[in-house]
Amino acid sequence: MSQIVLNIGMLLGGLGLFMLAVGIISDGLRLAAGKTLRHILGRWTRSPLHGLASGIAITGIVQSSSAVTVATIGFVNSGLMTLYQSLGVVFGANVGTTMTGWLVAMIGFKLKIELFALPLIGIGMFVRLLAGQRRIAHLGWALVGFGLFFIGIDVLRQAFEGFASGIDFQQLSSDGPQALLLFLAVGFLITVLTQSSSAAIAIILTAAGGGIIDLNDAAAMVIGANLGTTSTAVIAVVGATPNAKRVAAAHVFFNVITAIVALIILPFIFWLISLAGDVFSLKNTPEVTLALFHTVFNILGVVIIWPMLVWLSAFLEKRFMTHQEIESKPKYIDKNVAVSPSLALNALTLEIDRIVGMSKSLIKAVLGQTKGTTLLLNEKYEALEKLANITGEFISKLEKGTLTSEVKTQLSTLILAQQYSLSGAESALEIAKDQTLLQATSDSHVSSTLEDYLAEMRGVVGQISEQSLPTQDTDFDDNIQHIKNRYDEVKAIMLNAAVESRAPIQTMMEVMDNIKKVQLMTEQYCKANYQLNKVKTYLMS
Template sequence: MPSGPKRDGPRREQCPPRPRDPALRCRDAPFPHERPALDTSPLAIYPIVAGLLGGIGLFLLGMHMLTEGLKLAAGRALEGLLERGTATPVRGLGAGMTMTALVQSSTAVTVASIGFVNTGLLSLQNAMWVIFGSNVGTTLNAWLVAALGFSFRIDAFALPFVGIGATLMLAGRTVRQRALGQALAGFGVLFLGIDALKDTFSGFGATMNLQDHIAPGFTGWLILVGIGTVLTVLMQASGAVIAIIITAAQGGLMSIEAACAMVIGTNIGTTSTAILSALGATSNARRVAATHVIFNLVTGAVAIALLPLLIGLLGALRNWFEQPATPAVMLAMFHTAFNVLGVLLMVPLARPLRRFLASHFRSREEEIARPRYLDAPSLAVPDLALRALRLELGRTQSFALTALTAATRVPPDEPWIERQASTLDALAPAIGDYVRKLNAMRLPPALVEAVAHSLRALQYQESAVTAVRQACALATTLGAPPGSELEPIAAAFRQATGALAASADAAREDFSAPAVEVRLEEAELRYQAFKEALLLEGAHARIDIRTLQDWLRLASLERRAIEQVAKAARMLAVLDGDLTPQQAEEKAGENGVE
């Protein structure tokens, strides 16, 4: 008996069972009937949601364990690499790539770079190249996912790492061994998360194609870039987002172009960490963070503009090597390619970018440290230039006096002292350069002598700040004077010091050289009284010799700072015409100041 009605026409060739890999699917299958309808019941949705959350959680946990373990295992070696390996831009680029590849965290490298710039161990120029290198180094994560996450049975590959790592974490004898175990366990957990994501997206991709819901053309790419950016900002882990994108593309949920656009968004999303770390930070920290932001924004803009071209070139390269263009490998290649392209773009832009950063993100202290009265036009009129120099020296005098006043507090205000001293240090070279330009002109003898007095005033101010810094460091360790008898005497000395600082301020309307001399004599008397009291305490063995020597040195440093600001005040009085140079020298001799 016939089994059914006969059909006219040639019989349509049946497509073989649909494989997971979209690159291997039969293109002749009838598109309307290729996918079954998506079951939206709670029982069907739950495995997808659970698999997605679990996979992301395992990946984030593994990444955290891997990063923290590698940082602990490496110890100070990474800091040494950053300190010694960034002498040139090329070495800085290599150091950034190497460190990020080792610790799998561009954020850690960025934070370390900020710290080294702030401490003066790393220049802004070299820190910029470390940041550029860290963006290339972070692409290793995509290669790990592409090369290992889809080429092996992941559980057989990852579980031994978890077991060995956990054993080392629990049984390791040293901190480095336990940290290495944490890194190995994290490496295994990371790939177990990828396995969970892969299974979730493979099942999800059989019933739904996200590409059907993506706007076509450039608008759709921009939306995907925004989605990748938002996901990275929310998860604070670009590696996890890239792993999700790779597994989704490999599972057939989206096209290569759509996945590449989202990968661009992950690069832009990493800037959120740099922006947050720069809030309330120093100006140098903001410049390093701005470097990271500018690099990723410029690179992302170029990559999205050249997206079809880049994907075509990468596809041609894969065909040339006769390798199957799997989505995972294509995305890893794209991630690396556009970050390398960004570095190439920065080669001609690095110098203008550095100048731009140096002129922006200035702190209040840096603005204060810029000369306020010295400018090139005033050099054309020597008398006007000398007046501008006097006004600027009045500012530096106030910084030295403010530092001296802060040193009289118990305990001394060390941050404020350092801020004032650093401002004076920044102004001193600008003043010296201005004086050299002024001396290059043909000046009358009176103005030449006035310029010499100006330089002497600056020298005295710098000497005073040096003494204040040393006194502050010593006073911080000594604390309050030993013995109740010494405290009133020490307080009187501090009060006399503060009175002298107030009178030596050349910016005050009642500033006068005689008033400074009166305060200086009073401070000298208080110093001698404090010194005699200290020696008396030592003679009666109420203070040990070492403590006595420290307190005598502290009093001597404070006395030297007092004398130096007084000498600077005399030079300013000479410039104002209130004292003659001979009178200033006589006053210095009367006070026993060299």
Template sequence: MTLTMFGSLLGGIGLFILGMRLMTDGFKYAAGRSLRGILARSTRTPLRGILSGALITALVQASAMVTVATIGFVNAGLMSLRQALTLIYGTNIGTTMTGWLVAAVGFDFNIQAFALPAIGAGMFLRVLRGESRAGRLGEALAGFGLFFSGLDVLKDAFGALGQSLQFTAISGNGLLAMAAFVGAGFLLTVLLQSSSAALAIILTSAAGGVVGVTDAAAMVIGANVGTTITALLVVLGATASAKRVAAAHIAFNLITGVVAFAVLPLILNFLEFVQALLGLSAGPATELALFHTVFNILGVLLLWPLTGHLARFLETRFRRGEEDLARPKYLDRTLVATPVLALQALIRELQRLGDLSRAMAKEAISSERVDPRNLEQERATTDRLVDAIGEFSSRMQQSNLPPILAEVLPNALRVSRYHSEMAELALMVGQSHGRAEELGPADVMEPVHAFKSRVVRLLSELDRQRVDFDEESADKKMKELQDAYQDLKSRLLRIGAEGRLPVRRLVEELDTLSNIRRLAEQADKAARYLKTLRDYLDQEHQNDATSPSPSETSPHQDS
């Protein structure tokens, strides 16, 4: 191999991977919200889930994008694990489209005649329309052109390489020889971190005569199994739901790979028989693309009847992290690459944090003799969740966010801060109850208990209004609460002036009531800002001049 050959090979791989990345990013931002809707509607039956996963993956050429979206839906409770499994099956079938693209262009076709105009038109659209949906589609089109440009370079590199290099040293029909080629395909995918790039290299090398069809088929099996390493790396430290989806992906690829390896000669002989029967003369690339598709479909047929058993088995796994209240349940770093799904997961975690802080507040307010140690543990739990939410939000900010999400994301930090302050105030209220003496006469106790009950009812209403927060009703209730607090404060001051309540005890009770009032205010602010996040999530995912800014839709400023 000459230095020129090596440079051409390296450059072709680089162009191919860059094209895949641009295609993935372009489709991800242009169709993120649409993808969410399509997947949500397309998993009502197992067959629809498989077909949808295959079709979407084939169109966007990004199985990782569909897998991440699937994890997001399972995390958000919008999709069951069983439904997710059908999408995973379909995604593996959809990845075979790369092979068909390589085979479809042929090797007498002038690829650059198509690729260069696609790159030019795509980048022109990207520059002209910027971050809009049309601009992102232009980016995907340019990536598509680069995809084929890289393919053209690989074709020439392997064509020259095939004349001077043959893998005769390990080629053969023995089990060890086939296993060596499976290992080569596996290693290629792990090194490139892209099964599509590995598959393109394998198919073009077979077409260039570097490896035989049987050896290349073994490498295709290895490339298919190699994607499991990517899945393992992605879910390290991820949520239990993400680990279950990744485990399903790994199980599918391993089982399919083992079966395909065991019956490799039979599948290839069957494909040759079909070609001879139909009078077809397919080249190596077409034959390998067909092989890749057939053994993935075979894997689906094998696992489809076992989907229910596999889902139930996986749901019993990875429970320890899920049962830890302080560990995020919905936040998953794999979602950061898909902003709409990341924001959805962030909202779900903020709702969960709100549930914990409101429960802690109601416990502190309602119990006259609460154990401060329990509250301290609960406070530590909320602190850890707040830290995780902050870290996740920071990761989102560092990614390439659409402007509308970049502007609204700080509201998530406001919500987490309000819930953190609620937890701190609840701890202070609980500690004050532990130190306080009885107020004394019933005419003193009754209005205090009535005020506390009013706040507990307000917190309970916020629990019920997690999704549909009514700002008008909340304004009215908060005004009534403020009026009730001022009346109670005046009443207690009069009682203290009459000498019916010790000054020290009066000051302690006023401080506690002030903390309870502030606690209600923080809960109200958190609910208002959380509503703005949900409103942005519901808006059309696009960046145009008419989109409202956070300053136009955010609630009143912090006091």
């Protein structure tokens, strides 16, 4: 009973260390990011082929595809590497990890990467403490994360060592596809339990070399062990960014496709291995055969999936999308409508309409005095800003073509609508972060005046957005004047409250600063909507 409790404790501790390490690696890499690091990463992974070579080489050195995959996820999570660049590294890591099998098969030695864990932590902390606030300090923190990563894996391995080594493989052996699937599941389970395909491969090769299991069963276990490495990537992306989840999904996709193909053509691969063994004079032992099998089917997986790389990247880009990402993607503009100025103007108007609507949503949320929404508002603003950047690039491309003077005028008007929307949304964020307008004062007249003012401005925003086309210039002028008049009235009340000592002067100064932002924010939305409606009116004529 005490041994079971100890194993459970080691399991929980190992998982905790593992998750902590992933977080530290991601944070360290993100904070250490700079032009130099970006340049190095760009050169190493400037194409999937370079990434493939890097993945193979680095994994062959560190003897852990999990570490390379998690590091890649960390780079993508930190924005240092694109999804497309990372695919080559992930696939290369799968090929590079087969080096362990060769070490076991050829020299009977497995490099213990865990021995580097404590030195990594020591060196990392040494760098972090001595570097102070310099960027290299964060790189030291990332080294600490890698050290904890290896310790976490080692603790997990120890927790399940007795379980993995205690499986009686002879009782499982039988003929038929069911047996292959069963041994595949066993290989998968060993990797999941030990969190190391290298350890699983070593166990399998040792068992096959000792005659405990036959070659076909061992091959199925190798496929399962290879598939089991996906569990590390899946665990690593819990709570991570969508891009990190896409990298993990690519890793899973590669391993699943590779496993299916390897199982289907297993006899052919063994024939190919036998032929290669004769050509290269390799030892005809189960260990060498399995090591070569492990390498061959991973290379085969790369060959099969490589032509699909662009499609896979595009497919994954559309998965695991957050609401913010969905909002920031254009719905109407693309390269197809760009060829026709009239179609482009229509599509662009619809896109700017979305931007004005997103700005309205931000402004109304702030005027509604909803507490605890600053993070959500930040995400909405980032989505708005990204979409505005895309529409801005689209307009720039249009302006390089041949356009009529009327279309140029409408594009300029849409640019104004977009700029007003961004300005209004930015003011909304500033107000939300300040929170001064939410502070209660002891003076009921001041509080009620502020509440009425914010409610009225919220109503103005709603009323403006519902105005029918065509918009009259007089309506626009009246709205702007009303917003200014109300600001002057509320400002006078705040000043009187401060002069008469009914509220602290400093508080009233901050409140007046924010009601000025409310005025400007509401005016900016009014102007954005007005400019947008001018283009809509033109398109209707």
